[in-house]
Amino acid sequence: MEHPYVPRDLQLPGYVPVSLSQSTILTVYGLSSLLVVSLVWFLSGRSRNISKLDRLLMCWWAFTGLTHIILEGYFAFSPEFYKDKTGFYLAEVCKLLLVLNVLDNY
DSSP: OOOSOSSTTOOOTTOOOOOSOHHHHHHHHHHHHHHHHHHHHHHHTTSTTOOHHHHHHHHHHHHHHHHIIIIIHHHHHOTTGGGOOSOOHHHHHHHHHHHHHHHHTO
């Protein structure tokens, strides 16, 4: 099966195309992010001496930190994600991000 990555002649034996739609991936990511940010906002609001700016910054750091640790961590420690046939969410995200990155560079 031909892959969408550059260089085109790169051999990726066992390549499996993205099986989840972009909208599914973005919906799961958005809802998960909203849950994390809401949880941090709620828990930080229990302390009366934390300003709104500090609470917003806590939400931002939780969002970006978890995004980078989870997504980039999976990418770094699962170098054969492109062979995944199970539809595992993180493998699908990595496949989609690489495809979008390749399309963006054309």
